[in-house]
Amino acid sequence: MEDECKKTSLYDEHIKLGAKMVPFGGWLMPVQYEGIIKEHNSTRNFAGLFDVSHMGEVFVSGVDSLKFLQSIVPQDLNNLEQGRAIYCHLPNKDGGLIDDIIVYSAKNIIDDVDYLIVINASRIDFDVPFMKEEAKKFDVKITNKSDDFSMLALQGPNAKYIIEKMGLKLENQPKFFTFINTILDDCPIYLTRTGYTGEDGFELIFENKYSSKLWNKILSYKEFQVVPVGLGARDTLRLEAGLPLYGHELNDKTTPIESSLGFFIPKDKKEDYNGKSLIQAQKNKLAPLRRKLFAFVMEDRMIARADYSVYINGVECGVVTSGAPSPTLGKNIGFCMIEFDKLDKDLVSKLNNIEQSLGMTIQIMVRNKLYNAQIVKKPFVQKKYNK
Amino acid sequence: MNIPEGILCSKTHEWVAEEDNLATIGLTDWAVEQLGDIVFVELPEVGSNFSKDEAFATIESVKAASEIYMPVSGEVVEVNEELINSPELINEDAFASWLIKVKPENFQEDSQGLMEYNDYKDEVQ
Structure with a gap:
């Protein structure tokens, strides 16, 4: 399987750093360098650098x-x-x-x-x-242009100071969800204030030939305690921030409303778009949801993992889409998709009401035993965007 | 980290040390290294019996849950309770952090397919 995987322009850098490489989405990617928990905490407290060149x-x-x-x-x-x-x-x-x-x-x-x-x-x-x-x-x-460009994510409270050191003053840096075309350390870059960790930070998109130079330059700013971060911590960071991952919380049978992303859907967009009739109807509560994504926290030390079964009142009614220990909270967290056709009307109406659903107890099957979890509000960890 | 003398290792990465008909079982340093940060350990009850190659414990890293298999058949006589609250001890020293001690049923026969530590290392590297 590894032989069939593509390598990013930073593959040799990852090997040099002793990264553990794993296949992911057709790419051979670093899952961790020094350890997922350390990389996770470094990103939350200081800065983390991610090779996300596999993105298109x-x-x-x-x-x-x-x-x-x-x-x-x-x-x-x-x-x-x-x-x-x-x-x-x-x-x-x-x-x-x-x-x-x-x-x-x-x-x-x-x-x-x-x-x-x-x-x-x-x-x-x-x-x-x-x-x-x-x-x-x-x-x-x-x-x-996916094969021409590489991409780095620099995330965490120190990210902005590193970008400043590279030649872009704080006041000239792009604000949250904006981007500029700039030159950092002689490399032309599309610099965007976006990310997938819930932290303030940047993504840098640039031609492949600059990747090693930028990677090593950013990691050289030891005073900001920046460390390379693999996909393992990228997953725990995005999960804590309540951000969905395609193939887990999102799929081709589920609308964004059902994946609990209604916040991002306008009520009354005029233009027609693919899937509009159902998405818009669900947004305006004119069509029922077939299933819904919920965030949960385990009540004891058991860790829920993707594909574990979910029960409510003894009825099997869904699956865990993502689950992991949260290094920031010290609790085990996750998302699950609950299928409404498996449940009675009253329960479904309760689940459809956000306020009523919060605090509800569900059960997760872990190694043939059921363990309680509680439905909670996402995100699990507050986002710290620079808005 | 001290590698206990005379330990035997399985293809599924458990180590076993036998002395006075008591077998101490743990997970190899190589396997621990592969798993990364260990955050949870589920151990069996004292008095339970497991056959060779049967799953007796679960170790979870941040990323995944892994089953741990018996290198030899036997009855569990002691479990390392310290690991329940401090699973990270396994990362610190895979050999000091044994998982269970068992009274083996037939150590001589069960240990036939196990490897000496050096041979095991050659095989995984």
Whole structure:
């Protein structure tokens, strides 16, 4: 399996640092360097550097760029100013998700590009053909740049000071969910104030040839206690922050409303988009949810893991989508998808009401025994974005 | 970390040290290194019986749960209670942090397929 995996431009750097490499989404990626807990805590307290070059980058250009994007995402991009980014979904015709993506309004920032889209590594082979097919109805060009660009995430409270050291004063740094085209340490970079940890921080997108230079430069700022961080801690960090992972909390049979991401769906977007009838109806409570994602905390020391069964009042009614010990909280946390067709009406109506669902007890099957967990509000750990 | 003399290792990465018909069982340093930060240990009850190759404990790292298998058949006579509240001790010293002690049923026969530590190391590396 490892032989079939792609390697990022930083593969040799990871090996030099003694990283443990694992296959992930078709890529051979570092899962940890010194240890997941240390890397997790370093990111929360100081700074963590992640190689996320496996993520895909797609350029959208042409007179119909906005119209095209409006037709494929539920979010409304009409008022997305240049230099701003927005978290979006890519639904299929039935309202299930093909991917979750970030769309950057790039006109006048990236030459001849109207929008930059960052997509999940494991979904590149699905998203790009899908977008190209959808684009046929428009005067728009889709270019997959995933093999040309590398990407680093620099996350944590010290991230901004490291970027400052690299030549960009705090006041000139992009604000939360915006991005600029800049030069750091002689390397041209699209610098975005985004991330997947719940911490303040940046993502750096640049041509592959600069990757080793930037990687080593950032790690040289020992005074900011920055450490390389692998996918293991990336997963615990994003889980604590309540952020979904495609293939776990999101899939092609579940709408973003059912994945408890209704916050990101506008009530009354005018333009038609794939899956609109169901997504919009669910958003406006005109169509029932078939299932719903809940955040939970285990009541004892058992750790819930993805695919463990979930029970309510003795009825098997769902699965854990992600679960792990939370290094920040010292508790075991997770997400689960509860199937409403397995439960009686009263219970479903309770689960549909956020306030009523909080504190409800569910059971998770761990090694053939049921253990209590409590439904809680996400995020598990408050986000510290620089808004 | 001291490697106890005369230990035998299994293909599933358990070590066993036998003395006076008492077998002490743990997880090898190589396996512990692979697992990373250990955060939870579930041990069997004293008095329970397990056959060779049967799962008797679960060790969880941040990322995943792993079953631990009996290198020899026997009755559990003692479990390392200290690990319940301090599972990270296993990361510090895989050999000092034994999991269980068992009264083996037939150590001579069961240990036939086990490897000496040096051979085990050659095999995993």
